Amino acid sequence: xxxxxxxxxxxxxxxxxxxxxxxxxxxxxxxxxxxxxxxxxxxxxxxxxxxxxxxxxxxxxxxxxxxxxxxxxxxxxxxxxxxxxxxxxxxxxxxxxxxxxxxxxxxxxxxxxxxxxxxxxxxxxxxxxxxxxxxxxxxxxxxxxxxxxxxxxxxxxxxxxxxxxxxxxxxxxxxxxxxxxxxxxxxxxxxxxxxxxxxxxxxxxxxxxxxxxxxxxxxxxxxxxxxxxxxxxxxxxxxxxxxxxxxxxxxxxxxxxxxxxxxxxxxxxxxxxxxxxxxxxxxxxxxxxxxxxxxxxxxxxxxxxxxxxxxxxxxxxxxxxxxxxxxxxxxxxxxxxxxxxxxxxxxxxxxxxxxxxxxxxxxxxxxxxxxxxxxxxxxxxxxxxxxxxxxxxxxxxxxxxxxxxxxxxxxxxxxxxxxxxxxxxxxxxxxxxxxxxxxxxxxxxxxxxxxxxxxxxxxxxxxxxxxxxxxxxxxxxxxxxxxxxxxxxxxxxxxxxxxxxxxxxxxxxxxxxxxxxxxxxxxxxxxxxxxxxxxxxxxxxx
Numbered sequence: 001x002x003x004x005x006x007x008x009x010x011x012x013x014x015x016x017x018x019x020x021x022x023x024x025x026x027x028x029x030x031x032x033x034x035x036x037x038x039x040x041x042x043x044x045x046x047x048x049x050x051x052x053x054x055x056x057x058x059x060x061x062x063x064x065x066x067x068x069x070x071x072x073x074x075x076x077x078x079x080x081x082x083x084x085x086x087x088x089x090x091x092x093x094x095x096x097x098x099x100x101x102x103x104x105x106x107x108x109x110x111x112x113x114x115x116x117x118x119x120x121x122x123x124x125x126x127x128x129x130x131x132x133x134x135x136x137x138x139x140x141x142x143x144x145x146x147x148x149x150x151x152x153x154x155x156x157x158x159x160x161x162x163x164x165x166x167x168x169x170x171x172x173x174x175x176x177x178x179x180x181x182x183x184x185x186x187x188x189x190x191x192x193x194x195x196x197x198x199x200x201x202x203x204x205x206x207x208x209x210x211x212x213x214x215x216x217x218x219x220x221x222x223x224x225x226x227x228x229x230x231x232x233x234x235x236x237x238x239x240x241x242x243x244x245x246x247x248x249x250x251x252x253x254x255x256x257x258x259x260x261x262x263x264x265x266x267x268x269x270x271x272x273x274x275x276x277x278x279x280x281x282x283x284x285x286x287x288x289x290x291x292x293x294x295x296x297x298x299x300x301x302x303x304x305x306x307x308x309x310x311x312x313x314x315x316x317x318x319x320x321x322x323x324x325x326x327x328x329x330x331x332x333x334x335x336x337x338x339x340x341x342x343x344x345x346x347x348x349x350x351x352x353x354x355x356x357x358x359x360x361x362x363x364x365x366x367x368x369x370x371x372x373x374x375x376x377x378x379x380x381x382x383x384x385x386x387x388x389x390x391x392x393x394x395x396x397x398x399x400x401x402x403x404x405x406x407x408x409x410x411x412x413x414x415x416x417x418x419x420x421x422x423x424x425x426x427x428x429x430x431x432x433x434x435x436x437x438x439x440x441x442x443x444x445x446x447x448x449x450x451x452x453x454x455x456x457x458x459x460x461x462x463x464x465x466x467x468x469x470x471x472x473x474x475x476x477x478x479x480x481x482x483x484x485x486x487x488x489x490x491x492x493x494x495x496x497x498x499x500x501x502x503x504x505x506x507x508x509x510x511x512x513x514x515x516x517x518x519x520x521x522x523x524x525x526x527x528x529x530x531x532x533x534x535x536x537x538x539x540x541x542x
Contacts (some may be wrong), residue, residue, distance in 0.1 A: 006102050006135040013099055018347035019191045020091045026224070027088065031081045038074040042067065094188035098147075105144040107136050153179055154190050155354040161195045162352065167203060170196065198342055206335045209328075211240055214338060221345060228344045231277045234264050235337045238284065239330050245291060246326050257288060291322050355468060362460050362469040370460045370469075486536045488522075490529055493539060498525065 045067045049060060137144060153175075160172030173192060180187045197217075204213040218225065218232055225232060237260040244253035263269055265285050270278040343350055460469045486496040499522040516523055516530065523530050 004137045004139065006099070006106070006137070009102060010099060013095065015348050015353075016095050016189070017092060019194060020088045020095075022346050023191070023194070024085060024088045026221075027081055027084050031078065031085070034074065034077055034081065038071070041070065045070075091188045091191070094185055098185075098189060101147065102137065102144075105137050105141045105147070107138045150183065150186065150189075154186070155357060157190060157192070158195070159352050159354040161192060162199060164199050165203070165207075167207070170199070194346070202335055202338060205338060206331050209243075209331055211236060211243075214334070217338075224345055225341060228341070229271075229273050229277065230341050230344075231274075231281070232337055232341050234261075234277070234281050235334050237261055237264075239334045241288070242291075242325060242330050250292060254292075261285060261288070287322070287325070291325060358465070358468060359472055362465060363472040364475050365458070366460045366469060366472055366474050368474060370458060485539050487539045488524055488529070489531050489535050490524065490527060492524055492526065494525065496536075496538075499523075499536075 045063065049055075049063055049067075052060075055063075139145075157172045157176050157179075160175060161170060162172075164170045164172060173196065176187060176190070176192055201213045201217050204210045214232075214236060218236060237256075241253055241257055241261060244250075244256060264278075264281045267278055267282075342348075349356065459465050484496045485493050486499065487493045500517065513523070520533050521530050522533055522536065
């Protein structure tokens, strides 16, 4: 089924319920710990007062006042945690109501409102079963369009908050604050506070090269991370060890490795599920001693007699690996490890939800006509230009200037390049002109657009979407189907009636068409190439 349904939106919105659920669990454990701690502390204070009954009254009163102050502080902390719990639960309710709201925009829901007396009843007066209910959404409903507009805003806010690289200002948060003025419920449909904390920790690692925030985050979630077999603690300690080596504090680095890294080399300290971490960690620990030697040689220049051998040694592959360990790559690796643990802990997707939706839309529009925009500097590299020149131009309504593109992303997306599928058209059998359109490098649709005075508004070919769409599969559909379509040897497709038509108010053209038809030939209306009718092939929709 291609029509949008409520079931589809339930599936796509399911991750939105994971984060509040995990936050409620985490907050509940904090409440338990706070209560247990206060209970023990209060019991100890009361026991101390009872055992020292001979203390002066003034001291006993002071101890009681201290006990009361501690209990008031406990109440304030408990109240803060209770408010957090209420906020997280309100988020779940708001997201549930947001999904339930779609039931008002169903096709069957609108038709049933015409008669409230028969609503939910069949011809026998009974309520129909749930499986027979139609959940197809009516895309012409203006309220549904507003609902989709809010969802789009949330996707953009999610992307801007997570991808923010500015330490002082977050554009996603500013956009959320601006939109929340007209729609207060919007802030409860996204866990912006958690994403802000995530972004702050990630930037402290990759930009500030500071381990304090990631250490605090690990300590707060230590028990939960252990359940998912996290290797984050080793990554933190390993990164700290490399930092000590980099600043030249060798003695402290050796002591730190003995206290915090040596245990990771013992296989008995790992569970069966953590054997992958053991192999990875043990291999990295083997190079710690060699790194010390490398650092001592690079920091202490040798005599002139050994200078030549020292230069050769530094150019060898092992020493290049040691140099790489002390580069900024270790901070990037720690950042990736943090992201991996974060998404596993809260059950969220690895990719930006905005990119997932854009990929689905772009894939439905992508055809082999795409990536021929030779005037776009994005397509200027040789490999793509060669591949683009080998492609033919099938019919595609999204390249005729009648569709607008999607909103552009703010930052480029780094995706591994891929080769495009190519198709070589059969060589024309007969031609009567040397029109530049017969040259393969001019076969790109943009050249046709200039001749037809149209603009290429294809979102797949846009500079903003190029990196995201280049690895997506081609759409397995045809947006517009000719009556009796025929494919010429040069790859162009036209309705056969148009190739045979002589109903043009032009005597010269009328005479030429009649002459060609008597010879069993047809002329390409655009390229003006001439082919025998027997060499034309009838094509069918895929």
